[in-house]
Amino acid sequence: MRRAIYPGSFDPVTNGHLDIIGRCCKLFDEITIAVVVNPQKRPLFTVEERQAILREVLPRVEAGECRLTVDSFEGLLVQYAVAQEAGAIVRGIRAISDYEYELQMALMNRRLDPRIETVFMMSAEAYSYVSSRLVKEVYQLGGSVTGLVPAAVEARMREKLGRT
Numbered sequence: 001m002r003r004a005i006y007p008g009s010f011d012p013v014t015n016g017h018l019d020i021i022g023r024c025c026k027l028f029d030e031i032t033i034a035v036v037v038n039p040q041k042r043p044l045f046t047v048e049e050r051q052a053i054l055r056e057v058l059p060r061v062e063a064g065e066c067r068l069t070v071d072s073f074e075g076l077l078v079q080y081a082v083a084q085e086a087g088a089i090v091r092g093i094r095a096i097s098d099y100e101y102e103l104q105m106a107l108m109n110r111r112l113d114p115r116i117e118t119v120f121m122m123s124a125e126a127y128s129y130v131s132s133r134l135v136k137e138v139y140q141l142g143g144s145v146t147g148l149v150p151a152a153v154e155a156r157m158r159e160k161l162g163r164t
């Protein structure tokens with residue numbers, strides 16, 4: 001059983017995240033999409049809302065035989081991965097600028113627990129500039145985010161932030 005954790009803030013989930021999950025499904029039997037609980041951040045959506053949105057949009061992913069689950073975690077990611085009996089952490093890389101920070105985290109996680117491998121996945125070029133942060137900013141300033149996030153996410157942002 002090849003089990004992986006795909007951790008992140010997912011505030012909110014974008015089509016770039018879903019693209020990464022779809023690609024991972026070819027490599028793993030089971031992937032847990034794990035929303036981090038970070039009291040230092042002020043997210044747009046609560047952890048519960050982010051999990052609910054993920055559960056709503058995951059059926060859009062062509063998962064094949066891969067089982068997708070949604071969870072949240074607090075504390076060290078590697079400890080959570082071990083507790084879940086996962087062998088790998090998946091992170092998406094959009095551009096070389098992501099790589100430095102991701103490498104730092106991957107090496108720190110390896111030092112903390114060498115049993116857990118980090119797997120970097122390259123997102124589709126079409127999503128190479130898409131981030132949750134930019135999606136929120138563009139939406140809040142009145143721009144269109146159609147095609148960058150699932151329609152369900154747009155609907156939730158509309159509920160949360162207003163706008164027709």
Ligand code: PNS
Pocket residue numbers: 007008009010036075076077078104105106108109
């Ligand atoms: O979507 P994000 O915000 O880029 O995800 C960052 C995340 C959740 C992967 C990172 O903040 C994390 O792993 N947090 C858990 C705490 C931890 O293990 N810190 C040490 C990482 S080297």
